[in-house]
Amino acid sequence: MENKLSGFGLDPTGVERRTFLEEGESSPKQSLYSLSLSASLYLACFHLLSLKLGFILLLLSIYKMDLDLSAPHSTGTTIIGVTYNGGVVLGADSRTSTGMYVANRASDKITELTDNVYVCRSGSAADTQVISDYVRYFLHQHTIQLGQPATVKVAANLVRLLSYQNKNMLQAGVIVGGWDKYEGGQIYSVPLGGTILRQPFSIGGSGSSYLYGFFDQAWKEDMTHEEAEQLVVKAASLAMARDGASGGVVRTVTINAEGVTRKFYGGDTLPLWHDELEPTNSLLDLLSSSVPEPMST
Amino acid sequence: MGRMTELPTKGGFSFDLCTRNDMLLKNGLQMPPFRKTGTTIVGLVFQDGVVLGADTRATEGPIVADKNCEKIHFMAPNIYCCGAGTAADTEAVTDMVSSQLQLHRYATGRESRVVTALTLLKSHLFSYQGHVSAALVLGGFDVTGPHLHTVYPHGSTDTLPFATMGSGSLAAMSVFESKYREGLTREEGIELVAEAICAGIFNDLGSGSNVDVCVITEGKTEYLRNYQLPNPRTYISSKGYTFVKGQTEVLSTKITSIQPKVEAVEGGDAMEE
Numbered sequence: 001m002e003n004k005l006s007g008f009g010l011d012p013t014g015v016e017r018r019t020f021l022e023e024g025e026s027s028p029k030q031s032l033y034s035l036s037l038s039a040s041l042y043l044a045c046f047h048l049l050s051l052k053l054g055f056i057l058l059l060l061s062i063y064k065m066d067l068d069l070s071a072p073h074s075t076g077t078t079i080i081g082v083t084y085n086g087g088v089v090l091g092a093d094s095r096t097s098t099g100m101y102v103a104n105r106a107s108d109k110i111t112e113l114t115d116n117v118y119v120c121r122s123g124s125a126a127d128t129q130v131i132s133d134y135v136r137y138f139l140h141q142h143t144i145q146l147g148q149p150a151t152v153k154v155a156a157n158l159v160r161l162l163s164y165q166n167k168n169m170l171q172a173g174v175i176v177g178g179w180d181k182y183e184g185g186q187i188y189s190v191p192l193g194g195t196i197l198r199q200p201f202s203i204g205g206s207g208s209s210y211l212y213g214f215f216d217q218a219w220k221e222d223m224t225h226e227e228a229e230q231l232v233v234k235a236a237s238l239a240m241a242r243d244g245a246s247g248g249v250v251r252t253v254t255i256n257a258e259g260v261t262r263k264f265y266g267g268d269t270l271p272l273w274h275d276e277l278e279p280t281n282s283l284l285d286l287l288s289s290s291v292p293e294p295m296s297t
Numbered sequence: 298m299g300r301m302t303e304l305p306t307k308g309g310f311s312f313d314l315c316t317r318n319d320m321l322l323k324n325g326l327q328m329p330p331f332r333k334t335g336t337t338i339v340g341l342v343f344q345d346g347v348v349l350g351a352d353t354r355a356t357e358g359p360i361v362a363d364k365n366c367e368k369i370h371f372m373a374p375n376i377y378c379c380g381a382g383t384a385a386d387t388e389a390v391t392d393m394v395s396s397q398l399q400l401h402r403y404a405t406g407r408e409s410r411v412v413t414a415l416t417l418l419k420s421h422l423f424s425y426q427g428h429v430s431a432a433l434v435l436g437g438f439d440v441t442g443p444h445l446h447t448v449y450p451h452g453s454t455d456t457l458p459f460a461t462m463g464s465g466s467l468a469a470m471s472v473f474e475s476k477y478r479e480g481l482t483r484e485e486g487i488e489l490v491a492e493a494i495c496a497g498i499f500n501d502l503g504s505g506s507n508v509d510v511c512v513i514t515e516g517k518t519e520y521l522r523n524y525q526l527p528n529p530r531t532y533i534s535s536k537g538y539t540f541v542k543g544q545t546e547v548l549s550t551k552i553t554s555i556q557p558k559v560e561a562v563e564g565g566d567a568m569e570e
Contacts, residue, residue, distance in 0.1 A: 096455065101467065103447075104455040125453035130423050133416075169426075 076245035078207030078236055079109060079120035081175040082219075083200050084228035087185040087256025088177040091232035092120050093207065093240050094248035105248045114139050115260065117155040117178030118253050122205035123192065124171040131162050131172055152178035156188035156196055164194025173204045179255045207239030207246035214238060225254065229263070237270040335503020337465030338368060338379035339493045340434040341477060342458045343486035346443045346514035347436035350490035351379045352465065352498050353523070354505040361505070367522070369511045373398050373409040374518060376437030377511045378418075381463035382430040382450060390431045394418050411437040411444035415454055423452025432462045438513045465497025465504040472496045487512060491525050498527065 080091040092109040095102055109121050111132045117139070121128035135158045139150050156176040163172055176188045189195075189202040201219055203211045214235055223231065229252060236250045250265040272278065322328065335356045340349045351368035354361055370378045370391035376398070380387025394417045398409045414435060422429055433448040447460045459477045461469040472493040481489065487510055497504040508525040511518065 096453075098449070103449075104457060106457075107455055124451065126419075126423055126427075126449065126451035129419070129453050 077109060077122035077205030078211070078239035078243060078246040079122050079175050079204045080208075080211070080232050080235055081120060081177040081187040081189075081202045082223075082228050082232055083177075083185045083187050084223040084225055086225060087179045087254060088187055089225070089228045089232050089252055089254050090118055090120050090175065090177045091236050091250060091252040093205075093236055093246040094251060095240075095246055096125055097245055102247070107248075108251060110251055110253045112136070113155050113176070114143060114150050114178075116149050116180060116255060117152050117176065118255060118260070119155075119159065120175040120177070120204065122173045127170045127172045128174060131159060131170070131174070134162060135159050149180060151180045151182060152176065152186040152188065153183070153198075156186075156190060156198075160188075160190050160194055160196040163190055167192075167194050175202045175204050177255065179257060181257075185256065203235070205239075205246065207236075207243035210239050210242045211235050225256070229254065233265055234271070237265075238273060240270075241273045241276060335465070335501065335505075336368065336381040336463030337461070337469050337494055337497025337501060337504040338381050338434050338463050339461045339466075339469050339473070339490055339497075340379065340436045340445045340459065341473065341481070341486060341490060342436075342443050342445050343481040343483060345483060346438045346512065347445050348483075348486040348490045349377055349379050349434060349436045349511040349513070350494045351509045352494055352504040353507045353509060354498075354503070355384055356503055364506050365523070367509065369509050369520065371395060372414050372435070373402070373437065375439055375513060376409055376411055376414055376435070377513060377518070377520070378414070378436070379434040379462070381432045381434075386429045386431040387433065390418065390421060390429060391433070394421070408439060409437075410439040410441065411435065411446065415446050415448065418448050419452045419454050422448065422450060427451040434460050434462050436511075436513060438515055443513070461493065461497075463497070463504065465494075465501035468496040468500040469493035483512065483514075487521075487524070495525070495527060 076095065076097045078093045082089050082091075090110050094104075094106045094109065096104040096107045111119050111121060111129075113119055113132065113136050119132060119135075121132065135155065138158050139155055142154065143150050155178065159174055159176055163170060163174075171192065173191045176190060177186070179185050187199055187202050189197045189199055189204065191204065200221070201215060203215060218231060218235075232252055233250050236246075240246045240248075240250075249267055250270060252263045252265070254261045254263070268279070318328075335354060336352060338349075338351045340347055349369055353363075353365045353368065355363035355366040366384070368379055368381070368387075370380055370387070372378050372391060372395045378391050380391060394414055397417055398414055401413060402409055414437070418433065418435065422431060427450045430450050431448070432450055434445070435448060436443075436445045438444075445457055445460055447455045447457065447462055458479070459473045461467075461473065470493075472489070476489055476492070490510055491508050494504075494508045498506070498508070506528050507523045508527070510521040510524040512521070
C-alpha cells in the first residue's frame with residue numbers, strides 16, 4: 001500500500017464504527033403513516049431534548065456558560081460538500097487541534113449517520129461528536145418506524161433542531177450530505193446558530209474562508225463524479241496550504257445510488273501550491289532503513 | 298409536622314460557594330492547589346494487542362505529592378485506562394465507569410467492550426462540559442480486537458494507533474512519531490512505550506519517577522508496575538535516623554478537665570411510641 005507515514009496504516013476505506021447503540025440487525029417494519037411519524041419524531045425530539053438538555057442548559061446558562069458569539073466563525077477545519085449528477089462528494093481535512101498542538105493528525109471528520117447520510121463536522125469536537133451520536137440514534141429509530149431508509153432532509157433537520165435549540169451551548173458547524181431515492185444527492189449546510197440551508201455545494205470550517213472565491217470560479221452544475229472528487233480534493237488542499245488549523249490528509253466520501261465509497265489522499269499525493277516546497281530529508285526517507293541515519297545537509 | 302422545603306433534586310455542580318470564594322480570594326486567601334497528575338501517559342497498538350504506559354509523579358502545584366502513584370486504572374479485566382489531569386477526577390470517573398461496566402457485564406453476560414467504556418466516559422465528561430478535568434488514554438482488547446482511544450475533558454474522543462496525553466505528551470509523541478510502525482512485536486512495543494514515557498519523565502517537569510506499563514492481549518493482561526525505575530534515590534544516609542526517648546524537650550504543661558455538659562439521669566420516663 002502507500003507509504004506507512006500517511007494516515008497511520010489504518011484501512012482508509014474502513015469506516016470507524018462508533019455506535020451509540022449496540023450493533024444489531026433490525027428489520028424495518030412496514031409503516032402506513034410515515035409522514036406523520038416524521039412529524040411526531042420532530043415533536044418527540046423537541047420534548048426529549050428539552051427535557052434532557054434543557055435542565056443542563058438552564059443550570060449552565062445561569063452560571064455564565066454562554067458561548068461567546070463574537071468568536072471566529074468556525075474553528076480548526078476545512079469541510080466541503082458538493083453535489084454532482086448522481087450523488088454527493090463530501091471532503092474534509094484531518095487535523096484536530098487543541099490550541100497550538102495537533103492532537104490528532106489523521107482524524108476522520110466525516111461521520112456516518114445512516115447508510116446513505118454522512119455528516120462533515122467542524123467546530124468543537126466534543127459537541128459535534130455528541131450531536132452525531134444523538135442524531136444517529138434518532139435516525140436509527142426513525143428508520144425502523146418508517147420502514148425505509150431515512151431521507152437526507154430528515155437527517156439534516158434533526159441536526160438542525162439540536163443545533164438551534166442548544167445554540168448557546170454548542171459550537172458546531174456541520175455539512176450534512178447524502179443520497180435518497182426521492183431527491184437524489186443533497187447537501188444541507190447547518191452552520192453555527194442552527195440555520196439549515198440546502199445548497200448545491202457547501203464549505204465550512206476555518207479553512208473555508210480561503211475557498212469562497214475558488215468555488216465561485218470553479219463550481220459548475222452537473223459535474224461527473226471524477227470532476228467533483230477532483231474539485232473537492234483540490235479545494236481541501238488549497239485550504240490546508242493556507243489555514244494553520246487545517247492539515248494532514250484529505251478524506252472523501254462519495255454517496256450515490258450504488259452506495260458509499262471512502263477515499264483517502266495522503267499528504268504526499270496532494271498537489272503543491274505557491275511557495276510550497278518538496279519534502280526533503282524527511283522521515284519518509286529515514287524510515288525505510290531500520291536504523292535511523294543522521295540527516296545529511 | 299415540620300415544614301419541608303421542596304427542592305428539585307439537582308444534578309451537576311453546585312456553584313453556591315463561588316461568590317464566597319471570590320470574596321476570600323480578594324481578601325488574600327491562597328487557594329490550596331489541587332493535586333494534578335502533571336503526567337505523561339501513552340498507549341500504542343501492536344500486533345497482538347495494546348500497550349499502555351504512564352509515569353508515576355503526582356504534583357500539587359510545584360510540589361511532588363506522590364512519587365509513585367498509579368495512573369493506569371482498572372476498568373475491566375481486558376480494559377485499562379491511563380488518566381491525566383486532576384487526580385481526583387481521573388480516579389473518580391474511571392472508578393465510576395469501571396463499576397458501570399461490571400454491572401453491564403452481569404446484565405449482558407459478556408466481556409466488556411472498549412467502545413462501551415468509551416461511550417460511558419464521553420457522555421459523562423460531556424455532560425460536565427469540561428469541568429471534570431480528566432484526559433484519558435483508554436485501551437483494551439475485546440472480541441472485536443485491540444482498541445486505543447483518547448478521551449478529552451470536554452468529551453471528545455479520538456481513535457488512534459498510538460496516543461499520548463498529559464503535560465509530557467509532546468515529548469512522548471516525538472518518540473512515537475519517529476519510531477512507531479505497524480506490526481510491532483510485544484517486546485518492541487513495551488520498549489517503545491518505556492522510551493516515550495522516559496522522554497516525558499526527563500523532559501517534562503510535571504512528569505517523573507518511574508515507568509508503569511500495562512500490556513493487554515487476547516485473554517491476558519499484564520500490569521507491569523514500576524517496569525523501569527530510572528530515578529533511584531542515590532544518596533541514603535548510612536547512619537539512619539534515631540530518636541531517643543525523652544529527646545523532645547517539654548516547655549510547659551497545662552491540664553484542662555472536661556466539664557460535663559450533659560447530665561445523665563438514672564431511670565427517667567419510659568419511651569413512648
